[in-house]
Amino acid sequence: MRIDARLLDGRSSRPRPVTLSIDGDRLEIHHRDGTTAVERLSPDALDWQEPLGARHRSALLAGGRRCEFDNGPALERFVRACGHRDSPLNRWQRATLPALAAVALVLASLAAAYRWGLPAVAEGLATWIPGHSLQALDRQLLESLDASGTLGPSRLAPDAVDDATRLGRQLLAAHPESSLHIRSAPGLGANAFALPGGSIVLTDALLELATDAREVAAVVGHELGHVRARHGLRQMLQTSMVAVAIGLWSGDFDSLLTVAGTVLVGASYSRRFEFEADAFAAETLHGASLSPRLLADMLRRLSEAGGGDGPRYLSSHPPTPERIRRLEAGAQRSRGRLAPGTAVRAKASGGAAKSCDNHRWPVLRDRPPRTGSQRRVRSHGPRVA
């Protein structure tokens, strides 16, 4: 069996026309330009390269020489005659079914990593970051929010603020790392959020919207739930890991895709965290002899005051009716409601708190308004963040 090839000697780029012939275990190279005598070699002397090229295939020879062949049935017969078999991996790479199986495997691994791996890793990482550096971060964040004019000093009477936040501050007494900040924020409406180091910010509009101190305490309890479970930090870590993963996955496909992806993907985590924080608030309120219904009432009022939930898949918060339903169901179960104004026993108890007790530095950020270039598109209706 014979086949034509181009021989390259590794010293010059000029190809020489050759014909290779194989007969049993005798391989011969005939130089068609007549410069060299016929070479006789063993078929093993040809080191066949992986057939990745559609048109060409190469085989290496000793001394840095190589032969280039044109692909086709003749070459396949010749390669077989030399006794060479492509590796199984190579045959897979050219077949369709293994490729589809590989895609299925990849998608399944990605889904599993997203569902179980990511939250676990973020939770593990979150416990490693010391609280004092997060509190320093809080101070910087608050300063920059104040400086940018997103937040301003409260315009309410100090006495009114004291009254409205009295119960809330009592709830916080058991959590020294947390602090309460009241700010005017015309751009944010009635809103509440917590920063990673445990600073909880309530807006003037939120205090005005609440009928009494118990409702403010309910909101504080919700934010405290975020702080205790380090939701803010975990969300931040998860979002950045997702961003990296999407960046790697979509490769040269720009930051825009990455941003869009992380916004969509990050939203559902936020939903889970909201439910967790609601559950924590319910427990805390219950422990303080207050009803979880207070948070439900507050949510309802926030929802009526404007905003609306927006499309479900883009909303970083669970739909309010669902949250209200869960809170009221919890209130039904507990039946522990006492008369308004009873002393607050600020002690988190029960299931929601248990999961966070091992965190030495309770922290949380919920949805602080982003500063500068970090700011994303989202609706700014009144809400308990």
Added chain:
Amino acid sequence: MRVADSFLAVPAPPTSPVRHRLRFHGTGAAYFRIWAVNLALTILSLGIYSAWAKVRRERYFLNNTELDGSPFDYHADPMNILKGRLLASSVIVVLFIVSELHLLANLLASLGFLALLPWMICRSLRFRAHNTSWRGLRFGFSGTSGRAALAWLAWPLAGILSLGLLAPMMIAAQWRYKLDHLHFGRTRFSIQAATRPIYRILLAASLLAVALGVAGGAAIFALLPPPTPPPTTGDAAGDRLIAASTFGLLWLVLVARMLAPYLRVRLENLRAHMSRLGPHRFESDQRVRAYYAILAVNWLLTLLTLGLYRPFAVTRLWRYRIEHFTVLADGDIGNFVAAQASAAPVVGAEAADLLDIDLGF
């Protein structure tokens, strides 16, 4: 043999160069299979296989890229790539941890990274050139870290300090670094990097940016509430202001993204036009409009298929860029001879790969 015969033919007179357009024979479907198997094995091996995957990917693209009847080839040893990747990722992890510790440590880590950058650029170019071959001859790169620092640290700084006025000088310096130190066998590449045409391209891009920025700004301004009478609810006004500034910022990012392919196409064409390999010249005739059309389709389909279209997208773009590149041979392109062999260390190339520094070859 077709190719061999072309060399036996009488060479064309030197005044009219022989045009050798690059060809690409790869297909999205074939690359999709390689990509899928690569990805699955990388996941199953917890990332170890990624070094082999990289070699397969590079070889797929280069083996299917043809110049004058011969394919290019890629020779990197996956084991070396793996070692480089491990070293690079540990350096990055260390720098990251150090930067988290303290403000001063953070500063030191940033400086350390800046100091490493030119070295990585230099190693990366060297690794890639050394492991690429055509007709049995390797490319090579002899640039030094010091000169890379000049082109990638000093000139960018000058560009920033001059508010962009010196940016074309920076681009020219980087081109010079990449091409004046590149060789094929014993033959050197060179570039006559004149800054005037680069200025023209950047000026055109700036004008486009201003036009797009003004148009977007006007649209966003229309969203703003009228200043008088003051809205009864401060919240609504504030919401609209925030929405407007958010959209404004997004629009700026979009404008920058929209202009990046324009710059890329025009600069790539220009760079090819200014480059030489010995007596041979190059031509790149990519079209801005065609390039945008490819990007738009790629982007849309990648989004719709949640990323599964990506191998097809990469193939389409590579094909377009390759098939619009022509070697204008001054007569015969068979006379290249080999340079002295030397192994290129691998670490920098992998660090650069990991950090996604686009080195533009």
